[in-house]
Amino acid sequence: MTSVLFSPLNLGPFALPNRIAVAPMCQYSADDGSATDWHLQQVMQYAMSGAGLVTLEATGIERRGRISHGCLGIYSDANEAALARVLAAARKVAIPGTRFGIQLAHAGRKASTQRPWEGGGGPLGINEDPWQTVAPSAVPFTPAHNVPTALDEDGLTRIRLAFVRAAQRCVRLGFDVVELHSTHGYLIDEFLSPHANVRTDQYGGGLENRMRFPLSVAKAVRAALPAHIVLGARTTGTDWTPGGFSQDDGAIYAQALKGLGVAYVSISTGGILPKQPIPTGPGYQVPPAAHIKAKTGMVTAAAGYIAAPEQAEEIVASGKADMVELARAFLDNPRWVWHAADRLGATIVYPPQFQRAAAALWPGAKLSRPLDFPNT
Numbered sequence: 001m002t003s004v005l006f007s008p009l010n011l012g013p014f015a016l017p018n019r020i021a022v023a024p025m026c027q028y029s030a031d032d033g034s035a036t037d038w039h040l041q042q043v044m045q046y047a048m049s050g051a052g053l054v055t056l057e058a059t060g061i062e063r064r065g066r067i068s069h070g071c072l073g074i075y076s077d078a079n080e081a082a083l084a085r086v087l088a089a090a091r092k093v094a095i096p097g098t099r100f101g102i103q104l105a106h107a108g109r110k111a112s113t114q115r116p117w118e119g120g121g122g123p124l125g126i127n128e129d130p131w132q133t134v135a136p137s138a139v140p141f142t143p144a145h146n147v148p149t150a151l152d153e154d155g156l157t158r159i160r161l162a163f164v165r166a167a168q169r170c171v172r173l174g175f176d177v178v179e180l181h182s183t184h185g186y187l188i189d190e191f192l193s194p195h196a197n198v199r200t201d202q203y204g205g206g207l208e209n210r211m212r213f214p215l216s217v218a219k220a221v222r223a224a225l226p227a228h229i230v231l232g233a234r235t236t237g238t239d240w241t242p243g244g245f246s247q248d249d250g251a252i253y254a255q256a257l258k259g260l261g262v263a264y265v266s267i268s269t270g271g272i273l274p275k276q277p278i279p280t281g282p283g284y285q286v287p288p289a290a291h292i293k294a295k296t297g298m299v300t301a302a303a304g305y306i307a308a309p310e311q312a313e314e315i316v317a318s319g320k321a322d323m324v325e326l327a328r329a330f331l332d333n334p335r336w337v338w339h340a341a342d343r344l345g346a347t348i349v350y351p352p353q354f355q356r357a358a359a360a361l362w363p364g365a366k367l368s369r370p371l372d373f374p375n376t
C-alpha cells in the first residue's frame with residue numbers, strides 16, 4: 001500500500017515532504033514574549049519528529065495581544081533574537097525537508113488571562129499584572145473578563161501594522177510559513193463573529209463587513225512576505241452556535257482569503273463563546289474541513305482528535321482534507337510520525353542516533369531501518 005499521508009503536498013513555492021503537521025500549541029513558557037529554553041527543546045523535538053510542517057504556537061504581534069504573560073511574542077528585537085536562536089538550533093537537527101511555520105496572533109478580548117496551570121486560565125486578577133484588552137466591540141468574553149476597549153480606526157491601523165511588522169520579522173527569521181490565527185475566538189475571529197462584533201460601522205453587520213478587517217490584515221501580511229514564504233490561515237469551520245459563524249460562512253471567508261494569496265486553511269472550530277455544545281470525538285472537525293475544501297478547492301488541513309495513523313491516512317486518502325494537524329498526539333509522543341510510518345508501511349528518514357531505540361519502543365514493528373548496528 002502506498003501511503004497518501006506520507007506523500008508530498010504542494011503549497012506553491014515548495015512542497016511539504018508529507019501531510020502531517022505539528023499543530024500550533026501555546027507553551028505559556030515565554031519571558032515577555034521571548035522564547036526560552038523550553039521552546040528550544042520543544043521545537044528541536046518536533047524538528048526531529050518527521051512532521052512535514054512544524055508550526056510554532058500562537059505568537060502575539062503586540063504585547064497586549066498575548067493570551068497570558070507566558071505567551072510567545074514577536075513584537076520586540078529581543079523576541080526576534082530569541083526566536084532566531086530556537087529556529088537555528090531546530091534547523092540543525094531537523095529531518096531534511098521539514099518546514100517551519102509560525103502562527104501570528106492577537107488574543108483580543110481573550111487576552112490578559114492566567115496560564116492554564118495557574119488559576120485555571122481565567123482572567124488575570126488585580127494582583128497579577130492584568131492589562132486592558134481590545135476587541136471589535138466592548139463586549140467581554142464572560143462577565144468575569146476585562147471589558148475590552150472597542151478598537152477605533154487608529155487602533156485598527158496600529159494592529160494591522162503590528163501584523164505587518166511581525167511578518168517582516170518572520171521574513172528575517174527565515175520561517176517557511178506564516179499562519180494567521182483567525183479562529184478560537186481571538187481578535188480576528190472576534191471581528192468575524194456576530195457574537196463579539198456588534199459594530200455598526202463598515203467593520204460590523206453582515207459577513208462582508210465583518211470580514212473587512214480580517215481580510216485587510218491578510219492582504220497586508222501577504223504583501224509583506226516574499227513569494228517564497230507561504231501564508232496560511234487557521235480559520236473557523238463553525239462556531240457551533242445558532243446565529244453564529246457557520247460552515248458556509250467559513251467557506252466564504254476561506255474563498256476570500258484564497259483570493260488574497262492565502263495558500264492553505266487549517267480548519268478548527270469553536271472558542272468564540274465560553275460555552276457551546278461541541279460534539280468532540282475522533283475527527284469531529286473533519287466535516288467542516290471537507291466542506292470548506294469542497295467549496296473552495298483550497299489546500300485544507302484538518303485537526304482535532306486525530307491520533308491513530310490509520311485515521312490520519314483515511315482523512316487524506318479519502319480527500320476530505322489534504323493534511324492533518326496533530327497537537328495532543330505530538331505532546332504525548334513527539335515520535336508519532338515514526339510509528340505512523342511503520343504502521344502505514346512508509347519509509348522515513350530519522351536521526352541515526354535513535355535507531356537503537358526502535359526495537360524497544362515498537363516490539364514487533366516493521367522497521368524502516370535495519371538494526372544491524374555494532375553493540376557499542
Ligand SMILES: Cc1cc2nc3c(=O)[nH]c(=O)nc-3n(C[C@H](O)[C@H](O)[C@H](O)COP(=O)(O)O)c2cc1C
Pocket residue numbers: 023024025026027057058103181184234268303304305306325326327328329
Ligand atoms: C497545549 C495546547 C496549546 C494549544 N495552542 C494553540 C495555539 O497556539 N494555536 C492554535 O491555533 N491552537 C492551539 N491549540 C489547539 C490545537 O492546535 C489543536 O487544534 C487542538 O488541540 C485539537 O487537536 P488535537 O486533538 O490533535 O489536540 C492548542 C492545543 C493544546 C493542547
